[in-house]
Amino acid sequence: MNALRSVSGTLLLLYVVFHQQISAQEIWQGSLTAACGRQIPFRLVLDFRTQPPQGYFLNGSEQTKIPEIYFRTDSLALIFSEYKAAMIGTWTGSAWHGSFYRYRSDTTAYEFSALHEKKPSAVKSGNSAFEGKFKVYLFDKKTCDSTMMASFWTAGDSVYGTFIAPDGDEGLFAGIRREDTITLSRFTGWQAYLMEIGNKKGIWKGTLTSRSGPPQEFMLTPIQSQSDFLKEEISTTMKGPKDRFSFSGTTDAGDTIYSDGTRFNGKAVIVDIMGTWCHNCMDAAPLLQDLYAEYRNEGLEVVALTFEISSDPSLAKKNISLFRKRYGITYPILYCGSTQEANITARLHSQLNNFSAFPTAIFIDKQGTVRFIHAGFHGKGTGGEYRHQVDKYYSLVKTILHTKKEE
16 A cells, blocks of 8 residues: 555656647557466557546447546556556657556556557458357356356447346457457456457357456357346345444545434435445446436435445545546445455444345435345446346335335
């Protein structure tokens, strides 16, 4: 942690105006060397028209904003304090080379390089599109995980898709198809994946490579019926069905908020259990903000309980502030401590059966009764699953707003 603070502080002090030959906004294309040696591609946009600069990673049409960018004449650093990570490298104006650091007790580093994106050459795709819904069989040594599904679709020569588990998806992957070989990737600064799929004798098989660890083999089998897609759901319930869910935490402004405070008296409440490091939580935040803006005048409150990788309150305050600004959040986000098991047990497992997913949304009616708990979240990359989930959230909000007191 001291190393991360030192990097942020030093780079901020060294910030100066960039070279005149660098254009205001450009797309960069690079790759990160995974632990297994494979190259995970990434694309990002850097905009030097503001100080400090701004930017985002590109995965298809999805834009993942980079929280902090620090620049000087010969170096460029991207800081991901929510994940305790950074990309720091030497900058020449036409190339960027360096290392991705994951700051933990056993800090790891992975080399990367990036150049100005050149116009891609024409890609000849196969005769048929690669699309549909599939059951995923993910092999790891002698075990097989069959809890995930996958969804893929094609647009021109581009292929998109994602892996979907009961508690959420891996985010949007984007890539290309060359005959019977498909290569997709996803890179957000904390996520780094390479998916390689091939067809042999009518069977789709592939490998999933992450930043750390060996590639995992998988097999895809088509799903014939929509009713078979994601049958399994995580069932999280209150330990006491009539108990009230209690919480407390501190905002980035330093205010402490309690569940029994006057703010929530007679209000319907969505409690969002999340972390600023969690990409599914990032997907859920805009929907929660939309619900809050639309139904606040009808008596809806939304409050987020964030559990951070670090137990440092000052870093949590910074991460909450960055998260609020990134997604335009106006409802309170409360720091509830770290993700260490003892803290999670005391605050969550003590009240909930089978808590296992970030985010988990708790829907509470105006009488303070927990009416529904939704574990996990499926982002826009899941297509129909995301739209179904949005409809479900709106329906649940209307339910908790209009549930009358039981006699």
